[in-house]
Amino acid sequence: MKTTFIKYTACLVLFGSFLFSCKDLTQLNVNPNGVQPETVNPNLVMPTVLSETGKLYVNLGFQDIAGVVQHTQKDAWFSGHNDYDWGGDQSWTAYYDLLRNNDLLYQRAVALNMEFQQGVALVMKSMLFGLITDLWGDAPYINALKGEQGGADFITPKYDSQEVIYAGILADLDKANTLLSKPKAAYSSIVESADLYYAGDPAKWQKLANSLKLRYLMRISAKQPDVAKAGIEKIVATPAQYPIIDDASADATMAYVGNNSGDAWPSNSVFDISGSNYRRVKMCSTLLKPMQATSDPRLALWAKKVEIPLVVDAKLPAGTDKITNGIRYLSPDKVGTTPIDTDPNYVGLPPSASQLPSGYNFNPTPGQTSVNPHVSYLNEIYTQAKGPLLKARLVSAAEVQFILAEAAQKGWAAGDAKTRYEAAVKASLTAWGVTSSYNAFIAQKGVAYDGTLAQIIGQKWIASWTSATEAWFDYRRTGLPALTAGPVAKRKALPLRFYYMRDELNLNKTNSGVAIEKLETTANSQADGKNSAWSKQWLVQGTGKPW
Incomplete structure (x- = not known):
């Protein structure tokens, strides 16, 4: 039986070899599922572009940028978040990786005459390049994404100016507006499940395109006020041609699925069993206090009340430090001159206040893994992997209406400022x-x-909770809110940009060097040289903002 089996197997191998030898090898190299770059269906690429962009946006606006604009502070692994101790490791690689995928989405959509997918790709291109230039400044744009063509111009592309990049973004958004202006039935090959934002609704994507255009027109308003004014007024004057996100039902959001650590809310304690990513984040007092003063109904959704309030009582005997009925009582001599917050409901962590923020408000167990019962944690919804409020919030009706309120206040034809402001709130x-x-x-x-x-x-700053990147860009443009750096921050002012990363300085030395020379040094950037988080991009040079 053994000899028979060997002979049978040998025959099968020889027969198989004969069959394959008759086939063209190029045929054997084709993936039958259609995922080759030359043949891929755009709907297979779209989910990755949308999901990864949403995650990048949250990882900015809920992480270190939330620290910059003082929405949150961390009491462990805090130096980058609280103190702007960034160094030169901020990389745009993930952004350009996504842009390459998005370019494939666009090119395949053009080849297949899929106008909906083309429009979506142009909106996402605008959003991603917008983030790159907003965060870093001048960057590869015109010659970017062409490395496969070879040649130094594409492998080490030149940096385009912010002025050129913003102009390109606005042009692409106009093109997207036209592509996305038809009824849904007029498009072919829309796969609703591939569209993680709007389930294949072109009308909402058209609103997103024009809302992004409002964002970038206001972004350049200090440098190019005539362009910004004309662009915003045109959108407002012709709403049928340029619809915008005018109510929260059209907000550009992406819900977290929560199936694994890669698609779950970043502070969840479902996959982070230690709970560290949740435990280390606290509400910042800069945000908490004005919300508390106005009985803001969003505060209870975003923050927890302190677990154990503090009471300082002069009637207590010297040396008193005890917990009774869930309240910790301290005699004045135990407190001395140390700052203390005895609010019975909410206590925020002050911005960059200490080299040991975990010890704030008399935490008895300071340290990297400590639990502080005397400072407000985030609401427990942020321990979950998913939930109805756990979304990447990329563009909202609130942001759009705040932009138009600001435009109206400038005297531009953008409606009534009070009406726009109230609609935003x-x-x-x-x-x-x-x-x-x-x-x-x-x-x-x-x-x-x-x-x-x-x-x-x-x-608008408050409304940008978990999307704090826009609040940072508004602060840089206006100096508002009037935020100040904490006493142990790396500099005495808030940063303005990301450093160009070390790899880029080494691998694209000439072009990055030209971009760095165009930055404007400030009193706060002198310790770093021109490539500093405190140097000014073209966008704020000559504006006197934010400081």
Whole structure:
């Protein structure tokens, strides 16, 4: 039987070899599932572009940029978050990797005449290149994504100016607006499940394109006010041609699936069994105090009350430090001159206040793995891997209405500033499920419209929770809110940009060097040289902002 089996097997091998020898080897190298770059269906590429962009956006706006704009602070592994101790390791590689995938999406959509997918790709290209230039400054743009063509111009591409990049973004968004202007039935090959933002709804993608255009027009408003004014007024004057995200139901969001650590909310304790990513993040007092002062209904959704409030009582005997009925009582001599926050409900961590932030507010167990019962943690929804409020929030109706409120306040034809401002506040409350609190909230002192830019930007800053990157760019452009660096921060001012990374300085030395020379040094950047987080990009040079 053994001899028979060997002979049978040998025959099968010889027969198989004969069959394959008759086939063209190029045929054997074709993937039958159609995932070769030359034949891939755009709908197979789209989910990766959308999901990874959403994750990148959250990893900025919920992580270190939330520390910059003082939404949150960390009490462990905190130096980058609280103190801007960034060094030169901030890389745009992930952004360009996504742009390459997105370019494949676009090129295949053009080849197959899929206009919906073309429009989506142009919107995502605009968003990603917008982030790159917003974060770093001048960057490879025109000659980017062409490395496979060979040649030094493409392998080590020149850096284009911010002015050129923003102009290209605005042009691409105009093109996307046209591509996405048809009824859904007019498009071929829309796969709803491939569109993680809008389930294949071209009308909402068209709104996103024009809303992004508003974002970038306002971004360049200090440098090119005539361009910004004309562009915003054109969108407002022709809403049928240029629809925008005008209510929270059209917000560009991506829900987290929560099946594994790669598609779960980043602070979850479901896959991070230690709970460290959740435990180390605290509400910042800079955000918490104004929200508490106006009874902001979003605060309870974002933060927990302190587990054990502090009470300092002069009637207590010297040396008293005890917990009774869930309250920790301290005599004044135990406190001395150390800052203490005895608010019975919410306590925020001050920005960059200490080399040992885990010890704030008399935490009895400071350290990297400590638990501080005297400072507000984030709401427990942020321990979950997924949930109805756990979304990447890329562009919102609130942001759009705040932009138009600012434009109207400038005297541009963008509607009534008060109406726009109130619509923005209501849209934010709606997005967080607390619309019913709007009437009482908008009547609060400090929230009721007072006609100032500081109030518009201040409420926009609050509304950008978990999407803090936009708040940073607004601060850089306006100096608002009037944020100040904490006492142990790396510099005495908030940073303005990311460093060009070491790999780029080494591998594309000539072109990165030209870009660095165009940066403007400041008093805060002198210790780093021109490639500093405190050097000014073209976008803010000559504006006197933010400091």
